[in-house]
Amino acid sequence: MDVNIYRKMDFETLKGTKDSLPKDMIRINAALDVIKEQFEKFGFRPFDTPVIEYFETLAGKYDEDAEIVAEIFRLKDRGERELGLRYDLTVPLCRFVASQKQLKKPFRRYQVGKVFRDGPVKVGRDREFVQCDGDVVGQAGVEVEAELMVLFYETYKKLGIDAVIELNNNKILRGALLQNGFAEADLQSLILSIDKLKKVGMKGVLKEIGDKGLEIKDAEKAIKILESKSFGDIRKLAKNQELIDGIDEFEKLIKLIKPYVKFRINFSMSRGLNIYTGNIWEAYEAKGKISSSIGSGGRYDKVIGDYAGSGEIVPAVGISFGLVPILACLKSGNDREGVTDLLVVPLSEDVVPVCFEVASKFRDKMNVEIYYGYKIKQSFSYAEYLGAKEVAFIGAKDVGAGKFKIKNIATGKEREESLGVRS
Amino acid sequence: MDVNIYRKMDFETLKGTKDSLPKDMIRINAALDVIKEQFEKFGFRPFDTPVIEYFETLAGKYDEDAEIVAEIFRLKDRGERELGLRYDLTVPLCRFVASQKQLKKPFRRYQVGKVFRDGPVKVGRDREFVQCDGDVVGQAGVEVEAELMVLFYETYKKLGIDAVIELNNNKILRGALLQNGFAEADLQSLILSIDKLKKVGMKGVLKEIGDKGLEIKDAEKAIKILESKSFGDIRKLAKNQELIDGIDEFEKLIKLIKPYVKFRINFSMSRGLNIYTGNIWEAYEAKGKISSSIGSGGRYDKVIGDYAGSGEIVPAVGISFGLVPILACLKSGNDREGVTDLLVVPLSEDVVPVCFEVASKFRDKMNVEIYYGYKIKQSFSYAEYLGAKEVAFIGAKDVGAGKFKIKNIATGKEREESLGVRS
Numbered sequence: 001m002d003v004n005i006y007r008k009m010d011f012e013t014l015k016g017t018k019d020s021l022p023k024d025m026i027r028i029n030a031a032l033d034v035i036k037e038q039f040e041k042f043g044f045r046p047f048d049t050p051v052i053e054y055f056e057t058l059a060g061k062y063d064e065d066a067e068i069v070a071e072i073f074r075l076k077d078r079g080e081r082e083l084g085l086r087y088d089l090t091v092p093l094c095r096f097v098a099s100q101k102q103l104k105k106p107f108r109r110y111q112v113g114k115v116f117r118d119g120p121v122k123v124g125r126d127r128e129f130v131q132c133d134g135d136v137v138g139q140a141g142v143e144v145e146a147e148l149m150v151l152f153y154e155t156y157k158k159l160g161i162d163a164v165i166e167l168n169n170n171k172i173l174r175g176a177l178l179q180n181g182f183a184e185a186d187l188q189s190l191i192l193s194i195d196k197l198k199k200v201g202m203k204g205v206l207k208e209i210g211d212k213g214l215e216i217k218d219a220e221k222a223i224k225i226l227e228s229k230s231f232g233d234i235r236k237l238a239k240n241q242e243l244i245d246g247i248d249e250f251e252k253l254i255k256l257i258k259p260y261v262k263f264r265i266n267f268s269m270s271r272g273l274n275i276y277t278g279n280i281w282e283a284y285e286a287k288g289k290i291s292s293s294i295g296s297g298g299r300y301d302k303v304i305g306d307y308a309g310s311g312e313i314v315p316a317v318g319i320s321f322g323l324v325p326i327l328a329c330l331k332s333g334n335d336r337e338g339v340t341d342l343l344v345v346p347l348s349e350d351v352v353p354v355c356f357e358v359a360s361k362f363r364d365k366m367n368v369e370i371y372y373g374y375k376i377k378q379s380f381s382y383a384e385y386l387g388a389k390e391v392a393f394i395g396a397k398d399v400g401a402g403k404f405k406i407k408n409i410a411t412g413k414e415r416e417e418s419l420g421v422r423s
Numbered sequence: 424m425d426v427n428i429y430r431k432m433d434f435e436t437l438k439g440t441k442d443s444l445p446k447d448m449i450r451i452n453a454a455l456d457v458i459k460e461q462f463e464k465f466g467f468r469p470f471d472t473p474v475i476e477y478f479e480t481l482a483g484k485y486d487e488d489a490e491i492v493a494e495i496f497r498l499k500d501r502g503e504r505e506l507g508l509r510y511d512l513t514v515p516l517c518r519f520v521a522s523q524k525q526l527k528k529p530f531r532r533y534q535v536g537k538v539f540r541d542g543p544v545k546v547g548r549d550r551e552f553v554q555c556d557g558d559v560v561g562q563a564g565v566e567v568e569a570e571l572m573v574l575f576y577e578t579y580k581k582l583g584i585d586a587v588i589e590l591n592n593n594k595i596l597r598g599a600l601l602q603n604g605f606a607e608a609d610l611q612s613l614i615l616s617i618d619k620l621k622k623v624g625m626k627g628v629l630k631e632i633g634d635k636g637l638e639i640k641d642a643e644k645a646i647k648i649l650e651s652k653s654f655g656d657i658r659k660l661a662k663n664q665e666l667i668d669g670i671d672e673f674e675k676l677i678k679l680i681k682p683y684v685k686f687r688i689n690f691s692m693s694r695g696l697n698i699y700t701g702n703i704w705e706a707y708e709a710k711g712k713i714s715s716s717i718g719s720g721g722r723y724d725k726v727i728g729d730y731a732g733s734g735e736i737v738p739a740v741g742i743s744f745g746l747v748p749i750l751a752c753l754k755s756g757n758d759r760e761g762v763t764d765l766l767v768v769p770l771s772e773d774v775v776p777v778c779f780e781v782a783s784k785f786r787d788k789m790n791v792e793i794y795y796g797y798k799i800k801q802s803f804s805y806a807e808y809l810g811a812k813e814v815a816f817i818g819a820k821d822v823g824a825g826k827f828k829i830k831n832i833a834t835g836k837e838r839e840e841s842l843g844v845r846s
Binding site: 360 | 434435436437440441442443444445448449451463464465466467468469471472473475476477480496497498500501506508515518519521527529531532537550551562564566567569570573682683731760761762763766772775776779783786790791792793794795805808809
């Protein structure tokens with residue numbers, strides 16, 4: 001067997017997973033640092049759960065044929081336990097809350113971690129990716145939702161992204177349909193059709209609804225409500241109590257966030273009708289640099305109780321930052337290969353101890369790397385490759401003179417520094 | 424079926440894995456932040472590899488019965504590919520370097536990430552844990568090792584740990600045995616016995632060596648060499664070239680690190696004879712707060728070439744911080760449950776917008792959380808639970824007066840702040 005051909009395959013990563021090179025990781029860490037800092041600015045507490053969970057925990061109330069369950073990476077340990085890799089950070093949060101009867105509430109936590117899905121690989125859809133979630137468990141009311149929206153918007157701003165948050169309330173969608181005589185059982189299917197309003201227009205949506213055997217005229221009346229442009233307009237059409245409640249919640253939220261957040265009201269926008277119980281949101285880059293959502297969330301007061309099997313209402317609300325679309329918005333071309341600010345280059349082995357002193361002194365203020373190439377041209381090329389700002393060549397002559405030069409790589413300018421003697 | 428009993432099991436985490444509560448995560452993040460910052464101070468570049476790799480990649484040159492291979496969590500994807508979860512960060516580094524023929528060297532990278540081992544669970548030994556590694560690939564010489572030792576020691580210092588680094592060179596161990604007539608094939612087994620010197624003493628070690636059918640007298644002579652107390656002493660006994668080379672490398676390293684690092688020379692200390700090819704190190708807490716090593720590493724010039732199947736020498740040297748023993752050293756009793764500095768408490772719903780303004784203003788300087796409990800006693804208890812430093816109760820009266828008070832929780836002292844009007 002030809003060892004090299006045999007080995008060649010081993011050096012690949014699995015499709016849908018990848019190495020993050022320093023250039024990528026510098027950008028990823030910069031974004032995650034901002035996100036984590038902002039979460040803490042708003043009192044969100046760091047939290048982590050295992051990557052490996054019992055399969056039963058992950059599958060939750062779904063049956064084995066559900067799409068999300070089919071995407072779970074399954075495995076067994078030595079004890080033949082049925083396990084899986086987490087596919088999101090919400091199920092582990094539900095498991096944790098369900099396990100902690102004495103949990104102090106509100107539980108305001110954030111979690112950043114890899115999740116895994118054995119699904120089809122597409123552009124922007126990996127099988128191993130990072131999720132960044134913040135949730136507040138045990139706090140009802142739109143006030144905390146408004147605070148989350150401020151956090152959401154502020155974080156994009158700090159990341160350098162001009163964001164706009166599109167909002168709605170699932171009760172409005174449900175209420176508008178219920179008001180027009182539709183049955184509970186048909187709501188999910190109707191909303192999936194209405195969600196295509198932008199893409200296929202009213203005609204297309206109504207045709208699809210008709211094809212499903214549902215009443216076109218009633219649907220048209222419901223959609224007319226959802227196409228209202230203001231709270232004033234929609235209120236005039238609202239009779240169903242759930243619709244009215246949804247409008248109240250939504251308008252209260254908007255009043256609170258108005259001074260802080262750039263937003264867009266969209267009464268026909270929908271998100272996970274079987275998950276979200278109130279206000280919902282989706283963040284976009286305002287200038288349309290990328291078309292996909294860069295973050296999302298909403299209130300989900302029934303998920304934890306359903307998961308726990310108690311059916312209890314456990315108020316919960318969350319936001320999730322989309323790391324991949326965020327990085328796509330931030331593509332700059334100014335990426336650095338390294339983190340080194342100053343590259344110190346001894347020109348011979350005997351001056352290495354002096355270079356250690358210099359590096360040690362400058363590390364108080366910057367990132368300093370020593371390069372043991374001993375050659376000027378090669379060292380300079382390495383400094384440029386890293387994206388270092390400055391380079392200092394130190395030879396025996398400099399040591400004799402008690403001083404050395406630091407060269408700014410971009411400007412070519414040099415400044416002199418003295419070699420302090422270490423006692 | 425009783426739903427609650429059935430569900431009870433689901434809410435557990437798998438043995439050997441655990442949730443990291445905010446209190447834990449605050450400590451973990453504080454330690455990791457220092458470690459990452461120090462790596463970057465020394466020019467180490469952030470890097471990441473997938474959690475899921477081809478099983479073949481992970482097993483590498485080991486056969487399936489090897490202990491480490493038996494501990495790999497194995498899984499398959501939809502395509503029936505044989506996969507596994509990474510059990511360390513070194514194998515993925517080798518895979519990456521082997522895959523990148525054009526990799527710019529030295530490749531100075533650090534990686535912090537979870538690794539997984541399906542082994543027996545003991546105290547301090549989980550099946551899912553974080554590794555923090557820094558390696559330099561493609562740089563020979565003890566100079567870079569010395570720089571790593573400075574980084575190693577400085578990081579412990581910044582963490583608040585009084586560390587001492589114990590060092591040796593695997594060539595010294597090998598050379599001392601070869602000089603006394605032992606065969607290459609017996610070295611590994613002999614060194615495993617010699618490693619017990621501290622625990623069982625010379626007599627015990629020699630007995631074990633005798634039981635293995637190896638020459639006791641020759642072993643005793645070799646151990647005498649390894650018990651030398653200084654470079655002067657060991658040099659007098661050294662005739663074998665590998666032993667002499669090891670002493671040279673080791674002494675050169677010690678000279679370079681002397682001004683920067685608290686260290687301990689131990690010629691009989693050993694670490695992975697089939698991995699490390701030169702200087703080796705193990706860090707300990709200096710006052711013996713905990714007995715286990717808090718970090719380790721060494722030079723391993725043959726591992727990457729062996730892994731790639733080329734047999735090429737690829738100079739490589741690394742350090743690894745032990746997060747669990749580091750956290751054990753840092754146990755303080757001052758742990759905080761939360762990250763909130765100031766808890767702002769509206770005393771009624773109508774003052775929430777004012778509380779948003781206050782929170783927004785103070786977030787420039789600190790972490791501010793709003794608590795919607797509306798009750799003084801309950802809010803104060805929540806602030807104390809979180810470990811918040813200050814609390815501000817804001818009611819309609821305060822809004823009328825245009826000012827409010829911030830109370831320091833520890834001292835009980837209050838200071839007055841004005842309510843700036845937002846335009």
